[in-house]
Amino acid sequence: MTISITSLRKEFPVSSGVEVAVDDINMSIEEGEFISVVGPSGCGKTTTLRCIAGLETPTSGEIVIGGEDVTDIPANKRKLAMMFQNIALYPHMTVEENISYPLKIRGVSRKEQHQQAKEAAEIMQIPELLEKHPGELSGGQRQRAALARTIVQDPEAFLMDEPLSDLDAKLKVEIRKEIQRVHKRVERPTIYVTHDQEEAMTMSDRIFVLNDGQIEQRGTPDELYSEPKNVFVAGFIGNPSMNFLDGKVVDVNRDSISITVEGTQFDFPAHIVGDVSAGDEVVIGFRPEIVNVYPDTEQGDLTGDLSLVERIGDRVLATIDRPSGEVRATVSADNPLDEGEPVSFSFDYSGLHVFDRR
Ligand code: ADP
Ligand code: MG
Incomplete structure (x- = not known):
């Protein structure tokens, strides 16, 4: 399973003409790789991810997932799991119902739903929460439930858009580790979007630094730190900054x-x-x-x-x-x-x- 994005461009119509949110992006993500897309607010991270997910239609360009051109394939046929900042767990459903919901939609049997929700909850170390409702959970527990819900989907790739930004510093580090643990276990490519260079630097095999809709530099955390290609990357990567x-x-x-x-x-x-x-x-x-x-x-x-x-x-x-x-x-x-x-x-x-x- 690899993901390859070629000449991706996304324009939005705005009153003054068009806003170019993503401007000729090329990316290729290898089997099992953990990739971060990092950059300041408004640089086009979410738009890029939404195009990959099929939630936005690219203005031009091509997205190939596992050898198949999915550019014109709708989101629900792409076998991807997404996790967002504002995780929408359904408040009226139990944790188990939330976790197994993607399976229910697919028409998986109740027994199988139960089995898989239980397994995913065990991976996320929240089996005791299955009967609870989201309102009874802490922020970290909700995030674990949301991760469990992405696991049951058995996706070809994980797409995550700033999933930790609402958590406090301690929980951030904890859930960061959980995401890495899940990634190691399932070995599916993961594209992780964040404005936080530290998250990107600690979690990723490779990082794409985005600025104003374009990729400024791509490389391993070490490469970006020791060989930044321009002042933007040099100033963005590293804390305290250059x-x-x-x-x-x-x-x-x-x-x-x-x-x-x-x-x-x-x-x-x-x-x-x-x-x-x-x-x-x-x-x-x-x-x-x-x-x-x-x-x-x-x-x-x-x-x-x-x-x-x-x-x-x-x-x-x-x-x-x-x-x-x-x-x-x-x-x-x-x-x-x-x-x-x-x-x-x-x-x-x-x-x-x-x-x-x-
Ligand atoms: P990021 O996730 O990096 O903060 P976004 O991808 O959300 O950036 O946005 C990139 C640019 O595209 C921003 O200038 C934003 O205002 C613009 N944009 C995003 N979505 C829309 C939209 N639906 N309509 C118009 N402009 C948009
Ligand atoms: Mg965003």
Whole structure:
């Protein structure tokens, strides 16, 4: 079972003309893969998923599921299970009736419905809830019931649209693990839509980063983190996010680059993304992990005012205010840093990214 999406485009008519929600998306998802589609609100994630599900008709493009072109096949014939943010469990039905509902619609015998609902409830560790009504369940239990309902459908693929966004932080992590457990067990391709890069980074085999209806980059979590292809992906993936400074290229060759930033020249090993030559305005990106902060204005390369020091585990997150914007650094908690004081900072040059300005 694989899913392949070719040149998918979806326009919506709006009063001012058309809104292009999805603009020429290509994706291919392998057998058993867990894929996340991640991007900011309004970038086209839900529309993409709804097209795959058959709930929207693409303006153009092709969707092939398990070798079959399903572009013109209605949603109920696509053998996919969907899970949404607002899980609609039917309030007047018991948990068991909710879980087995897709089987009832298919005309499966009552005995078989009961058997499968029980098995799915056991997988989700909620067998004791089968006789209860959704109103009697906690948020996490409802989510487990909803997952059980997708399991009984024995779908060819799972499609999930921000299924965790209404849960508190602790439940998020718990249900995240459940989703991964179900995925490992059934080994069906799963497309998981989220605006939360952390969810995508922790759950996925591969991630598609969407922005403004288009795919900015695709790759494994590691690839997106260590080799972002542009400023958008670099800024979106990773928490706390990458820092950026504007610079101008003085000289560039195969293995090193010289750049001036606010009057200071830096020479470092080239890690260039895109097309960069001498004289170009560029963006230098560096993650908070590679920044060193000094409690004086002399030792580092650039200066600023330490506006905030937040403890995270055995590290602190230091925010440095500068005329051109904030720089954030995660440094050892032993570092003697005081909020409100002038500081200087430098970075590990081997970890700098240079992005061309698009
Ligand atoms: P996401 O799920 O990433 O937040 P959506 O796929 O919901 O994004 O929306 C993508 C874009 O398409 C947005 O600009 C949204 O306003 C627009 N859009 C989505 N659905 C419709 C619709 N039915 N009619 C008009 N515009 C829509
Ligand atoms: Mg959405």
